[in-house]
Amino acid sequence: MPERKAPRPTAEGRARAVIDAVLPSVDGGRFAVKCVAGEPLAIVAHCFADGHDVLRVMLRWCAERDKAPHEVEMVPEGNDVWRASFTPPLPGRYRYHVAAWVDGWRSWRHDLERRVDADDIRIALLAGAALLDAASARAKGEDRKALKAAAKRLPAAAGDAGLDAEARKHVALDEALAELCDRYPDRRFETVSTPELPLTADRERARYSTWYEMFPRSASEHAGRHGTLRDVEARLPHVAEMGFDVLYLPPIHPIGREKRKGRNNALEAEPGDVGSPWAIGAEEGGHKAIHPQLGDESDFARLVQRAAAHGIEVALDVAFQCAPDHPYVKAHPGWFRTRPDGSVQYAENPPKKYQDIYPFDFESDDWQALWIELKGVFEHWIERGVRIFRVDNPHTKAFAFWEWAIGEIRRAHPDVLFLSEAFTRPKVMHRLAKLGFSQSYTYFTWRNGKRELTDYFTELAHGPGRDYFRPNVWPNTPDILGLQLHGGGRPIFAARLVLAATLAASYGIYGPAYELMENTPRSAGSEEYLHSEKYELRRWDLSRADSLAPLIARVNRIRRDNPALHADRSLVFLDIDNDQLIAYCKQSGDNVIVTVVNLDSAHRQSGWLDLGAAGVEGSLQLHDLLSDQHFAWQSARGFILLDPAHAPAHVFRVIRRNERDFEYYE
Numbered sequence: 001m002p003e004r005k006a007p008r009p010t011a012e013g014r015a016r017a018v019i020d021a022v023l024p025s026v027d028g029g030r031f032a033v034k035c036v037a038g039e040p041l042a043i044v045a046h047c048f049a050d051g052h053d054v055l056r057v058m059l060r061w062c063a064e065r066d067k068a069p070h071e072v073e074m075v076p077e078g079n080d081v082w083r084a085s086f087t088p089p090l091p092g093r094y095r096y097h098v099a100a101w102v103d104g105w106r107s108w109r110h111d112l113e114r115r116v117d118a119d120d121i122r123i124a125l126l127a128g129a130a131l132l133d134a135a136s137a138r139a140k141g142e143d144r145k146a147l148k149a150a151a152k153r154l155p156a157a158a159g160d161a162g163l164d165a166e167a168r169k170h171v172a173l174d175e176a177l178a179e180l181c182d183r184y185p186d187r188r189f190e191t192v193s194t195p196e197l198p199l200t201a202d203r204e205r206a207r208y209s210t211w212y213e214m215f216p217r218s219a220s221e222h223a224g225r226h227g228t229l230r231d232v233e234a235r236l237p238h239v240a241e242m243g244f245d246v247l248y249l250p251p252i253h254p255i256g257r258e259k260r261k262g263r264n265n266a267l268e269a270e271p272g273d274v275g276s277p278w279a280i281g282a283e284e285g286g287h288k289a290i291h292p293q294l295g296d297e298s299d300f301a302r303l304v305q306r307a308a309a310h311g312i313e314v315a316l317d318v319a320f321q322c323a324p325d326h327p328y329v330k331a332h333p334g335w336f337r338t339r340p341d342g343s344v345q346y347a348e349n350p351p352k353k354y355q356d357i358y359p360f361d362f363e364s365d366d367w368q369a370l371w372i373e374l375k376g377v378f379e380h381w382i383e384r385g386v387r388i389f390r391v392d393n394p395h396t397k398a399f400a401f402w403e404w405a406i407g408e409i410r411r412a413h414p415d416v417l418f419l420s421e422a423f424t425r426p427k428v429m430h431r432l433a434k435l436g437f438s439q440s441y442t443y444f445t446w447r448n449g450k451r452e453l454t455d456y457f458t459e460l461a462h463g464p465g466r467d468y469f470r471p472n473v474w475p476n477t478p479d480i481l482g483l484q485l486h487g488g489g490r491p492i493f494a495a496r497l498v499l500a501a502t503l504a505a506s507y508g509i510y511g512p513a514y515e516l517m518e519n520t521p522r523s524a525g526s527e528e529y530l531h532s533e534k535y536e537l538r539r540w541d542l543s544r545a546d547s548l549a550p551l552i553a554r555v556n557r558i559r560r561d562n563p564a565l566h567a568d569r570s571l572v573f574l575d576i577d578n579d580q581l582i583a584y585c586k587q588s589g590d591n592v593i594v595t596v597v598n599l600d601s602a603h604r605q606s607g608w609l610d611l612g613a614a615g616v617e618g619s620l621q622l623h624d625l626l627s628d629q630h631f632a633w634q635s636a637r638g639f640i641l642l643d644p645a646h647a648p649a650h651v652f653r654v655i656r657r658n659e660r661d662f663e664y665y666e
Contacts, residue, residue, distance in 0.1 A: 017100035017191040020046040024467040031434035032198035033467045040085040045098045048080040054106040059084040064093035088201035091414040101190035118165040125158035138184040206438045208566040211508025212244035223539045229295040240310040243556025248315040254282040256323020259356040263536045279356040281326025287377045304385040319392035322358045337361045362398035375405045388417045395422040406436030433469040444473040445482040450582045461571040473504035491644035492601035493517045498649040501555045502595040512540035558625045563588040578607030585614040592654040598642035611636040621655040
């Protein structure tokens with residue numbers, strides 16, 4: 001039989017560089033890494049080659065629509081790890097990858113530096129001349145002439161009997177010549193990482209934000225009168241004085257009358273009951289309309305403008321569900337599921353039933369029209385100045401819809417941010433973050449003990465999700481009165497506030513209820529509030545003497561003035577020998593913030609705190625930014641005593657020896 005010929009290799013076998021990993025990446029490039037525009041993003045590559053030749057590695061990056069990438073040379077850190085950074089200038093979509101090659105010129109220089117034999121050096125110079133000549137062919141103008149001249153100098157030096165070995169090496173290893181030749185490398189056999197990795201650059205508020213939630217209909221100063229957007233406007237100075245930069249409003253749309261829920265979530269509404277704002281839609285309109293009792297579009301435009309003058313953005317709730325009398329139900333019956341009796345299927349989470357809400361059917365035959373209309377809801381409010389959306393229960397809608405809708409919206413409006421309200425399984429929450437949500441609610445409400453807080457926030461700051469999952473921490477919401485707050489007084493509300501505000505760069509409170517320490521559940525063990533504002537008008541006396549507003553304002557000022565609290569990556573938990581005390585540190589440059597919180601709201605707790613993990617040592621001064629007290633420590637270990645009746649927490653700024661602190665908090 002004739003001898004069978006071996007197949008010829010088809011890949012470029014002369015590309016010897018190996019790119020083993022490019023980090024960060026999310027699911028191998030399936031989803032985008034997240035960063036903040038204007039801030040450097042560090043990229044790490046694992047690159048090597050066979051033998052001892054020298055590699056060069058380049059980071060390439062560009063905006064999504066750019067054709068030509070920028071290049072940044074990567075620097076070796078040892079163990080075949082290379083690092084470089086780049087700074088996306090504006091919010092938007094970017095991509096990056098790595099190129100690596102065995103560099104003939106640098107390999108030749110590295111080899112020449114180690115040679116000592118005169119004849120070896122002479123031959124090496126001749127080889128170097130050939131490399132310079134080849135580089136000159138890739139160069140232009142004066143650089144080409146300079147490389148041509150250098151290519152002639154090396155053979156001359158090799159043949160000059162008057163030069164010893166070291167002198168010949170000195171001619172060849174000239175630093176200016178090395179820099180010139182580096183500009184024109186031979187990259188024919190470079191290896192390029194695949195796929196290109198996607199990146200989303202957001203504005204700073206995606207990383208650092210402080211949210212205040214309030215119901216516009218309860219903003220009236222007069223008991224029993226339905227509040228308006230003008231009443232919300234009157235509250236803006238109060239919200240600004242407390243230091244919030246996002247004012248989040250639950251749905252402001254018309255509320256359905258059919259199947260309306262009564263007070264305390266009663267199945268039957270009484271005359272005058274206002275219903276749940278999340279039962280969206282009535283004869284006055286749906287998701288693009290404003291409840292007539294709140295005002296009109298001119299009132300909303302004025303609110304957005306006046307809020308901006310206070311440094312506050314208005315965030316709107318988007319809940320993709322309908323009341324039975326929403327116009328969509330009649331106009332597009334195919335967007336909803338029906339039960340065997342022909343009625344529309346209402347929302348259920350057995351044993352809970354939500355007869356006042358119809359969910360959309362994302363398996364509808366008319367799904368494309370549904371998607372377009374829902375995306376149009378966002379676009380409607382974007383046109384009216386909204387740039388932040390809190391999305392209700394996104395985990396009950398199709399994931400593919402979110403990836404498409406958020407992607408399309410952010411291509412046109414890269415400054416728009418989305419907060420995912422999905423209290424569900426971890427993998428589902430993480431998937432939503434990967435799909436494009438800028439921030440995500442967390443399990444903070446249900447994390448109370450030292451160990452569970454430490455484990456959870458260590459995972460958030462340093463776990464696999466750190467490149468795409470941005471936590472937004474809430475100690476309460478209109479839906480959730482956590483068990484730890486039931487019947488609790490000022491100490492537990494103060495402690496949970498400090499934890500939320502210092503553990504996470506983004507946090508929020510369901511405002512009036514938290515300010516006034518609302519703590520009565522609908523029934524024992526329930527997370528629903530008694531007389532929940534979701535189902536009735538409330539009048540809040542924000543001038544009450546026991547209000548937490550002064551403490552909230554102080555905490556938010558501390559957050560604003562200390563860059564260490566503007567991000568999560570630096571979070572480190574510290575050793576303190578009492579399980580009722582939790583301590584942790586965040587830092588940014590010289591700004592080092594150490595927080596200690598008493599988790600026992602009923603008793604004094606004490607312990608010895610070790611600041612070693614914070615990277616500080618020697619004589620220290622600790623400025624407690626909450627109490628404005630100063631403490632002098634002779635070492636990085638000191639005694640802590642916290643009485644919840646007076647001070648449930650310390651928030652220290654660490655002042656190293658010889659540093660003076662001129663910041664005082666009124």
